[in-house]
Amino acid sequence: MRYELYYWPSIQGRGEFIRLALEDAGAEYVDVARRPRGVQAMMRLMASRALKTPPFAPPFLRAGELVIAQTALILHWLAPRLGLAPKSEAGRLWLHQQQLTISDWLVEVHDTHHPIGSGLYYEDQKSESLRRAADFRENRLRKFMDYFERLDRGRNITYVELSLFQMIEGLRYAFPQTMAALEPEYPGLIDLHERVAARPRLALYLRSKRRIAFNQQGIFRAYPELDA
């Protein structure tokens, strides 16, 4: 199966959680919007009245006849086919539950620099961002990290572990001082991050041009004033 991923071409964003799964599995896929005229193709498909299951927003995935949106749902469907999730219902439900909690966490990261409106510039909501980011650093971040640290996940790597790698990676970019202070308390998550980064196909991907660098348009942004 040749998968088509549709996502904004200049940021890691939500699409990166799906890219990591596809890359780790060595799956055949096209990152459609990164091709010439790809964004137009994505916008055309999203607006198409012929589509029976239209996405509200990118990312979405096309696999044959199926068009499916929402990051966590895409992974729920895709990962068993990539060998990155068990095929049993109970196992899949539990991974999906964790991934949905990661989605909630990611919204809170995004809102540290966009607490007022996603259509406004950061500069136009900077004072509100300072307050929201402080609350995130002091209260919310630890709550999520405590939760995922406490889970007993064994040595197995699924798409949830790939996503937790991405969270740690992004949080280090966005909140380097905060993370440096917190990390000693989270040996399980840090060990997990290292094990994922060392996976052969993923290590190659992370050094490739296919991996978009973190930048100031994505979900994880490095504004020093929002860090510790």
Added chain:
Amino acid sequence: MRYELYYWPSIQGRGEFIRLALEDAGAEYVDVARRPRGVQAMMRLMASRALKTPPFAPPFLRAGELVIAQTALILHWLAPRLGLAPKSEAGRLWLHQQQLTISDWLVEVHDTHHPIGSGLYYEDQKSESLRRAADFRENRLRKFMDYFERLDRGRNITYVELSLFQMIEGLRYAFPQTMAALEPEYPGLIDLHERVAARPRLALYLRSKRRIAFNQQGIFRAYPELDA
């Protein structure tokens, strides 16, 4: 099957989307935290190290051996068992995709009165709320309503339609002036709201004491200054 729902006892909140499905189906369930010492039972279960699939937060559902969290996932699992979703994979995926978009919408409603921190009082983030709510009313609300209005959903009622009923109901409570102005543009959603409200078991539920009234602790709150 006798289901156990765990959710905060004094608000509709996220738990209400699950209550609506259980009530519409006439399912046998216990709203655990609304019983004497129920909140303690909920907190104890959440913190239990014996639980293999611990929730990050309520709501969660217990069904025999299964403990499952995240509103949209609970509905995804539960609804086919209640006759409120098809059993085919494609049909279930499409409903789940829509429900996850409703979850995103609901977060944005919540953040109109809590743009800075969920642990702070509204009064301590009121000026930020005024800005966030204006952005929600002027940009975001219409984007979600346009999306759901445009979907061709036929006459069939699934858990997604019950959830859309609850969104309209809540938005009318929180933003009465805004909704009064918008509703004529959304005949499909308004018709859907009426059809759901008229379902016999649901109509009985909505008039019963089991239906918690909207109030100023829930996700939908009536602060006139945040309305038009």
